[in-house]
Amino acid sequence: MQDFVSCTGVRFRAKLCGMDTKLEPVMVGKKTAAELTELSVRTIEYLIAQKSLPARKIGRRTLIPYRALQEFARRDTPVIEKPARAGVSDVH
Numbered sequence: 001m002q003d004f005v006s007c008t009g010v011r012f013r014a015k016l017c018g019m020d021t022k023l024e025p026v027m028v029g030k031k032t033a034a035e036l037t038e039l040s041v042r043t044i045e046y047l048i049a050q051k052s053l054p055a056r057k058i059g060r061r062t063l064i065p066y067r068a069l070q071e072f073a074r075r076d077t078p079v080i081e082k083p084a085r086a087g088v089s090d091v092h
Contacts, residue, residue, distance in 0.1 A: 024066060025066045026065070026066060027056070027063035027064060027066060028063065028066055028069070029061055029062070029063060029064075030044045030045065030048075030062055030064070033053075033064045033069055037073060044064070047072075048062065048064070053068060053069070053072055054068050
């Protein structure tokens with residue numbers, strides 16, 4: 001039985017193709033999104049309802065693009081500004 005399609009297919013054997021098989025998921029469910037972000041499922045649902053997080057309904061499942069989760073996490077990360085250099089002042 002053949003358990004790989006080809007080196008360019010969706011599934012393949014790393015030994016045969018010499019490639020890493022760790023693939024990034026395309027979409028994740030609400031529970032997985034909550035686990036990845038360390039938020040509650042209810043918070044994920046709220047963010048979807050507020051259009052802060054995109055989601056698609058496929059059958060009974062609500063799926064969130066994995067990259068959208070990554071972008072959301074980066075977007076909500078506060079930016080730490082560099083301290084002014086000694087002797088340089090913006091105030092006159």
